[in-house]
Amino acid sequence: MRxxxxxxxxxxxxxxxxxxATFVVAAYLQTFQLSLTSWSGLxxxxxxxxxxxVKLWHDDVxxxxxxxxxxxxxxxxxxxxxxxxxxxxLLNVGGGHKGGQTRGVWGSKVYRIIFFFPQLLALAIVAxxxxxxxxxxxxGMLNGLFPASWKPWLxxxxxxxxxxxxxxxxxxxxxxxxxVLFSAGMGSISTDIYEAAALDGATRITLFFRITVPLLWxxxxxxxxxxxxxxxxxxxxxxxxxxxxxxxxxxxSVLSLMIYRNAFDFSQxxxxxxxxxxxxxxxxxxxxxxxxxxxxxxxxx
Amino acid sequence: xxxxxxxxxxxxxxxxxxxxxxxxxxxxxxxxLSACVGGGDDEPTTQSTGTKSADNPLGIDxxxxxxIVIFNGGLGTAYATDVDTPAFNKKWPDAKITYSATEQISxxxxxxxxxxxxxxxxxxxxxxxxxxxxxVKAGQAADLTDLFAAPSWDVAGKTVAETLVPGAxxxxxxxxxxxxxxxxxxxxxxxxxxxxxxxNSWTIPTTWADFTALCxxxxxxxxTPFGYAGANASxxxxxALLTSAAKIGTEQALKDIDNLKPGAWTAEPIKQAAQAWxxxxxxxxxxxxxxxxxxxxxxxxxxxKVAFYPCGSWLENxxxxxxxxxxxxxxxxxxxxxxxxxxxxxxxxxAAGEIxxxxxxxxxxxGGKEYLRAMLSKEAALGFTKLTKSLTVVAGASDGQTIxxxxxxxxxxxxxxxxxxxxGYLFDTWYKKLxxxxxxxxxxxMFKGGDAQKxxxxxxxxxxxVAKDSSVTKFTRS
Numbered sequence: 190m191r192x193x194x195x196x197x198x199x200x201x202x203x204x205x206x207x208x209x210a211t212f213v214v215a216a217y218l219q220t221f222q223l224s225l226t227s228w229s230g231l232x233x234x235x236x237x238x239x240x241x242x243v244k245l246w247h248d249d250v251x252x253x254x255x256x257x258x259x260x261x262x263x264x265x266x267x268x269x270x271x272x273x274x275x276x277x278x279l280l281n282v283g284g285g286h287k288g289g290q291t292r293g294v295w296g297s298k299v300y301r302i303i304f305f306f307p308q309l310l311a312l313a314i315v316a317x318x319x320x321x322x323x324x325x326x327x328x329g330m331l332n333g334l335f336p337a338s339w340k341p342w343l344x345x346x347x348x349x350x351x352x353x354x355x356x357x358x359x360x361x362x363x364x365x366x367x368x369v370l371f372s373a374g375m376g377s378i379s380t381d382i383y384e385a386a387a388l389d390g391a392t393r394i395t396l397f398f399r400i401t402v403p404l405l406w407x408x409x410x411x412x413x414x415x416x417x418x419x420x421x422x423x424x425x426x427x428x429x430x431x432x433x434x435x436x437x438x439x440x441x442s443v444l445s446l447m448i449y450r451n452a453f454d455f456s457q458x459x460x461x462x463x464x465x466x467x468x469x470x471x472x473x474x475x476x477x478x479x480x481x482x483x484x485x486x487x488x489x490x
Numbered sequence: 491x492x493x494x495x496x497x498x499x500x501x502x503x504x505x506x507x508x509x510x511x512x513x514x515x516x517x518x519x520x521x522x523l524s525a526c527v528g529g530g531d532d533e534p535t536t537q538s539t540g541t542k543s544a545d546n547p548l549g550i551d552x553x554x555x556x557x558i559v560i561f562n563g564g565l566g567t568a569y570a571t572d573v574d575t576p577a578f579n580k581k582w583p584d585a586k587i588t589y590s591a592t593e594q595i596s597x598x599x600x601x602x603x604x605x606x607x608x609x610x611x612x613x614x615x616x617x618x619x620x621x622x623x624x625x626v627k628a629g630q631a632a633d634l635t636d637l638f639a640a641p642s643w644d645v646a647g648k649t650v651a652e653t654l655v656p657g658a659x660x661x662x663x664x665x666x667x668x669x670x671x672x673x674x675x676x677x678x679x680x681x682x683x684x685x686x687x688x689x690n691s692w693t694i695p696t697t698w699a700d701f702t703a704l705c706x707x708x709x710x711x712x713x714t715p716f717g718y719a720g721a722n723a724s725x726x727x728x729x730a731l732l733t734s735a736a737k738i739g740t741e742q743a744l745k746d747i748d749n750l751k752p753g754a755w756t757a758e759p760i761k762q763a764a765q766a767w768x769x770x771x772x773x774x775x776x777x778x779x780x781x782x783x784x785x786x787x788x789x790x791x792x793x794x795k796v797a798f799y800p801c802g803s804w805l806e807n808x809x810x811x812x813x814x815x816x817x818x819x820x821x822x823x824x825x826x827x828x829x830x831x832x833x834x835x836x837x838x839x840x841a842a843g844e845i846x847x848x849x850x851x852x853x854x855x856x857g858g859k860e861y862l863r864a865m866l867s868k869e870a871a872l873g874f875t876k877l878t879k880s881l882t883v884v885a886g887a888s889d890g891q892t893i894x895x896x897x898x899x900x901x902x903x904x905x906x907x908x909x910x911x912x913x914g915y916l917f918d919t920w921y922k923k924l925x926x927x928x929x930x931x932x933x934x935x936m937f938k939g940g941d942a943q944k945x946x947x948x949x950x951x952x953x954x955x956v957a958k959d960s961s962v963t964k965f966t967r968s
Contacts, residue, residue: 227960227961229621229624229627229628229961229963230600230621230624231600231603231604231620231621231624231625231627231628231630232624232627232628232629233628237961240961244959323781324781324782325778325779325780325781325782326776326778326781326782328786343777343778343780343781344781345721345781346720346721346778346780346781431721432720432721432722432780432781432933433720433721433722433724433926433929433930433933434722436929436930436933437720437780437930437933437934438930438933438934439930450926453596453597453618454621454926455922455923455926456621456624457961457962459961460961
């Protein structure tokens with residue numbers, strides 16, 4: 190049967206590799222090429238060397254956007270992972286040890302479904318809904334809940350809180366998925382370990398820190414990379430929810446939005462490609478760093 | 491053949507839409523857009539033409555099909571399918587019109603232009619419109635000189651240009667040649683509920699002192715005197731401010747801005763207008779409007795929670811569904827800012843808008859132009875006004891017709907203005923980045939303290955940055 194192996198494998202691979210090469214690799218290569226041009230998005234292409242990158246270095250909005258992406262990059266993974274870990278622990282192990290089985294808190298099956306709900310909603314819908322939640326007058330959900338005597342909070346229209354609002358929505362949407370991911374990870378931890386620890390008198394908190402977290406480390410590491418990449422994105426939310434798309438005054442601008450606006454609104458496709466190149470390297474660096482830094486700490490299960 | 495092409499386009503379009511939804515994909519998407527850019531520079535080998543004659547002044551091939559793409563937005567699409575296409579086909583029954591509509595003009599059309607396969611006539615409108623200046627510079631828009639010089643479709647003895655309102659052709663002119671047909675004619679002013687004002691016997695102000703006095707009264711009645719939506723419609727406010735500036739210092743103030751003249755934004759008329767409006771913002775606006783969208787503020791006006799709203803004449807039609815029985819739209823000119831204003835209080839800003847153009851590198855550019863000529867007939871223009879409640883650039887096409895109270899009011903305002911109608915500014919379509927800056931700056935002015943100097947300085951800096959940026963194509967007007 191050996192002689193049939195290669196055609197079989199090639200048959201499987203040819204379509205995805207062709208698609209990937211056309212729509213990802215080729216597109217990226219072209220982006221690199223275009224980042225050295227002053228192309229408007231239409232017509233003639235002029236090469237201008239590294240001028241786009243010089244311009245970018247002096248662009249305030251670019252540095253603001255980088256700052257906002259870093260804000261998300263630091264807070265989004267930490268908060269999401271902590272919340273998701275706690276929830277996953279409660280759903281799986283938090284109910285203690287009964288009749289030779291560890292179980293979740295009461296009603297955990299229902300919670301599991303509820304937590305996953307946000308993941309099922311399209312991001313655009315989530316953005317519109319939260320646009321109303323953060324509505325700046327009394328018709329907004331949060332302002333409506335505040336006492337009548339309070340001055341309405343502007344939320345997204347306030348330069349100080351706009352990014353925090355985006356962060357909250359990103360977390361709200363992501364937690365469900367990571368609860369499921371961590372639950373699956375916890376399911377693969379042998380109950381014997383928990384049993385042994387429980388017999389030794391470990392509390393739930395000790396179980397969490399001494400057993401669950403170390404044994405889940407590789408899953409957490411993957412979650413971290415995923416969330417980090419999501420933090421470099423955030424495009425849809427910012428585009429739909431914020432004042433003047435990325436405002437007020439660039440207070441919620443992120444790199445992906447900048448790329449889109451330069452390419453499609455400002456007719457500066459060359460500049461947008463330069464931003465794309467920067468985003469590409471940032472994302473790559475982040476992924477490589479995360480994997481490297483967390484590698485040494487993983488525990489053999 | 492065409493079907494296969496259409497299909498690949500759908501795929502690419504869908505892909506781009508995905509890219510828009512997932513920001514990380516934006517990077518490869520820009521590259522994708524350019525995928526066929528090499529092909530875009532080539533002339534298609536065959537463009538349909540026919541013999542010119544008195545009956546066929548543009549020399550179209552009477553049997554060649556014409557593909558049109560209409561923006562599906564506030565004006566709807568019925569005017570194209572029910573008025574323009576039938577009018578065209580009545581004259582040219584053998585020319586098949588291929589019609590499609592989209593809400594995403596740029597996403598759908600730009601890749602087709604780059605692939606060298608554009609539709610023949612395109613309605614470049616909506617929030618996702620293409621940068622028309624860039625299209626002109628890339629040689630993708632057909633020169634419309636012959637269209638405007640051709641005899642009118644149904645007004646005997648006049649050329650197309652002669653049937654239009656003053657300024658209509660100029661507004662689509664780039665460096666001396668007309669490339670765009672701006673079809674709808676929009677008058678701008680302060681919109682209010684006539685019934686509400688009659689009930690409270692509030693009179694329409696013509697001076698700034700009257701305006702602020704009335705705002706005080708309105709405020710005392712528990713209504714927000716003035717408002718606009720900061721979240722996505724702050725350019726309505728930019729227009730209000732710059733209209734006031736033009737009234738103080740004539741349209742020259744706006745021409746200087748368009749021409750990126752140093753000091754244009756810090757000039758006295760702009761500063762005075764910013765000062766006056768900044769005070770309105772400080773005293774009479776509802777600060778939460780900064781976070782609201784245009785539909786939300788307009789709805790509040792329909793509920794009589796907001797008195798004055800700066801907008802164009804599309805407002806009545808846009809709000810038709812939400813306007814209650816006791817509400818009757820009317821519009822007035824922006825009041826004079828100072829006693830020394832160079833233009834009278836009745837002066838208004840009215841501009842042709844909604845770009846329609848023929849693609850230079852399509853299969854049938856003359857057919858696309860002929861379609862535009864059909865749209866510019868008096869009959870089609872009246873049909874458009876009836877369907878959309880918007881005036882057109884075809885002069886007097888809807889005279890003597892009672893269509894809606896708001897439109898009648900707008901027509902009255904236009905009559906009262908007489909010769910004092912100015913086109914306004916074009917920098918917002920020429921330089922999108924400057925447009926973007928003006929939105930942020932005006933929001934700061936109106937919602938955060940009304941610092942006129944800061945507004946002027948910020949805009950001046952942005953304008954000079956655009957002037958220095960060699961990657962931005964420049965335009966001038968006089």
